[in-house]
Amino acid sequence: MAHPPAFVARRARFQCPVQDFVGPCASQTCWPNRLQEGLAVHMNVYLPIAEMSANVLVFLGMGAAVGFLSGMFGVGGGFLMTPLLIFSGIPPAVAVGTEGAQIVASSVSGAIAQWRRRNIDLMMGTVLLSGGVLGSGIGVILVRELRRAGQFDFVVAVSYVTFLGAIGTLMMVESIGSIRKARAGHAVPQRSAGRHAWMQGLPFKMRFQRSHLYISAIPPFVIGAFVGVLAAIMGVGGGFIMVPAMIYLLHVPTSVVVGTSLFQIVFVTATTTILHATENKNVDVILALILMVGGVIGAQFGAVAGEKLKGEQLRFLLAGLVLLVALRIGWSLIAEPGDLYSIATGKLA
Amino acid sequence: MRQWVCAAVLALSCPAMVEFADAQPSPQQKRTRPAAPAQPKAPLQAPPGTPPATADQKPPLPPATADLRETVQADVSTRSVAITSSFTGTEIVVFGAVDNSRQPSAESGLYDVVVVLEGTPSRLVSRRKSNVFGIWINTQSVTFEAVPSYYAIASTRPLDELADPLLLRESDIGFEQVRMNLIKGWETGLTTADLAEFKSAVIRLKQKEGLYVQEQYGVVFIGRSLFRASIELPANVPVGPLVARVYLLREGQLLSTYTARVKLERQGLEWVLHTFAFEYSFWYGVFTVAVAVGAALLASALFRRSSH
Structure with missing residues (x-):
């Protein structure tokens, strides 16, 4: 036959790897290699939107690892997952769009649990949410325009460095202080934030019953909108901004902060996902599904691990993690790139 | 559902099938070549490897003369x-065959064959970073109207050995000949040297x-x-039709060319999801959110049961 044997073996491997194992062994591809290649073929899945083949195990593991950390610290994990996806070769826009769907999955069960415990201020949540929907709409359009201008990767990196750097530093300082005080034997006093007089003068005052607040609807709306923009651009839920803003700026009681923020995150990330899918077509449902499966499994173990650590220790570790991510992304901005040129193809190039 | 999808895919693909395997007689085929008296005349017989799929597109063999032109067929x-x-x-x-081959054996190396497999041209933006206050940021960009998304060259020998650059340029063989036209009305203010840098960056990054x-040495007799x-x-690889061009050369002269097409398209679940995402984007987004909520509810039900 005119075809060389290597060619026949090659085709057969793609048609039926198992049959190929029992066949005669070619000298350069012995069975361990073939087994490995056979496994690699089966563990890969072609992502329809990212238009690339990805190893299922790698992304399942990534989802599980981030899920573990988010279960342990009680955070959404978007700020870890999106950079990880980008580092592993997923196009930044697809990473941001897809991560929104995964955050929906990881926040829904928490939000339902909080709903059952009546820890959600629906009025506050609705005001935050209406701001959030507006913000996510703005964010999705910003993503489109930035991609056209070729500055999207840069803006994502700068936002990560800015927000993670700031939040990480604040958390690090606060947790070190708490740990020191706890070692010295003092009780850790709750920080009482000062009242913001200028906020009292704003119009559209509303009564937020669960939060025992009578304040203007403008500050929560603006905070919601700001977090919505970040959610769309950074591929995060925005809890790391929302929770401190609610505690320190709006003085929402801590008992309803987590539930209300989860409520807002579920709906804002769902909106972001739908808007990204419609406007930017960067949501990969297969990738999202893989991450979700890994994430929910990891979160179960993470929650168990989290119960064994003290609050200030957890915050210290989380701050360290946040700062590491910020530094890693910051380094990619200031280090001279290996190639100054880059190319982009497709409709949004 | 699956049958419906398959039927839809078939219906889409059928009109495209018609244009397959059309031979494109190149202008070079008409060029009369001087007879090569030193070459041993090929015995007249049907070429051993004539592909059955292309059997109908060749005229009957001409009678044996001293000036029997070699042509190439491929699929x-x-x-x-x-x-x-x-x-x-x-x-x-x-794979393909040289009609009226005069070489005595596969090893004699009388002919050179170049195979170019080219993907669908699409718009491409090339950007260049520079350092602005210590931060590396995209500052310059060039938009090319249509650049082949994929480009593979296989040949019997290195390109510079088998033909002179002029012929390669005329026949669009080689990375340097990849068509990269700037979009219309593009005012760059870039020098030609800069533009050449951008073009070579495109080829370098595409190779990467x-x-x-x-x-x-990818083509073997x-x-x-x-x-x-084998390519x-x-x-x-970006999804879209591919064109395979086969060039037959002897002593640096182009004898014949042949074109075949390869269809590259999504099928099954990939096709469904891609069509869903691009044709019904809003509902695809809603669907993705529903998948996320469903996965979360399923997981919490499962884990609650196991923890009790």
């Missing part, structure tokens, strides 16, 4: 590559992504007239 192993969820790249074999490939070339399509 691809897979005219339609399906991108399914298990797609991890594939291998395309381009494995989308521009060159195999210097396996008989007096039969040859084959790897990577998993990240």
Whole structure:
């Protein structure tokens, strides 16, 4: 036959790897290699939107690892997952769009649990949410325009460095202080934030019953909108901004902060996902599904691990993690790139 | 559901099938060549490796004369590559035969064959970073109207050995000949040297992504007239039709060319999801959110049961 044997073996491997194992062994591809290649073929899945083949195990593991950390610290994990996806070769826009769907999955069960415990201020949540929907709409359009201008990767990196750097530093300082005080034997006093007089003068005052607040609807709306923009651009839920803003700026009681923020995150990330899918077509449902499966499994173990650590220790570790991510992304901005040129193809190039 | 999808895919693909395997007689074929008296005359017989699929497109063999022109016929192993969820790249074999081959054996190396497999041209932006206050940021960009998304060259010998640059340029062979036209009305203010830098960056980055490939000894003769070339399509190959051009050369002269087409398209679940995402984007987004909520509810139900 005119075809060389290597060619026949090659085709057969793609048609039926198992049959190929029992066949005669070619000298350069012995069975361990073939087994490995056979496994690699089966563990890969072609992502329809990212238009690339990805190893299922790698992304399942990534989802599980981030899920573990988010279960342990009680955070959404978007700020870890999106950079990880980008580092592993997923196009930044697809990473941001897809991560929104995964955050929906990881926040829904928490939000339902909080709903059952009546820890959600629906009025506050609705005001935050209406701001959030507006913000996510703005964010999705910003993503489109930035991609056209070729500055999207840069803006994502700068936002990560800015927000993670700031939040990480604040958390690090606060947790070190708490740990020191706890070692010295003092009780850790709750920080009482000062009242913001200028906020009292704003119009559209509303009564937020669960939060025992009578304040203007403008500050929560603006905070919601700001977090919505970040959610769309950074591929995060925005809890790391929302929770401190609610505690320190709006003085929402801590008992309803987590539930209300989860409520807002579920709906804002769902909106972001739908808007990204419609406007930017960067949501990969297969990738999202893989991450979700890994994430929910990891979160179960993470929650168990989290119960064994003290609050200030957890915050210290989380701050360290946040700062590491910020530094890693910051380094990619200031280090001279290996190639100054880059190319982009497709409709949004 | 599955049958419906298959039927839809078939219906879409049928009109495209008609245009397959059309031979394109090149202008070079009309060029009369001086007879080569030193060459031993090829015995007149049917070429051993005539592909059955292309049998109808050749006229009957002319009577034996001293000036029997060599022509090339070729086809691809897979005219339609399906991108399914298990797609991890594939291998395309381009095989063909030299009609009226005069070489005594596969090793004599009388002929050179170049196979170019080219992907669908699409718009491409090339950007250049520079340092602005310590931060590396994209500052310059050039938009090319249409650049082949994929470009593979396989040849019997390195290109610079088998023909002179002029011929390569005329026949569009080689990375340097990849068509890169600037979009209309593009005012760059870039010098030609800068533009050349951008173009070479495109080729360099495409090579790095494995989308521009060159195999210097990728075409092998396996008989007096039969040859084959195997070209790897990577998993990240942009989806769209591919064109395979086969060039037959002897002593640096182009004798004949042949064109075959390869269809590259999504099938099965990939096709469904991609169509869903691009044709019904809003509902695709709603669907993705529903998947997320469903997965979360399922997981919490499962884990609650196991924890009790």
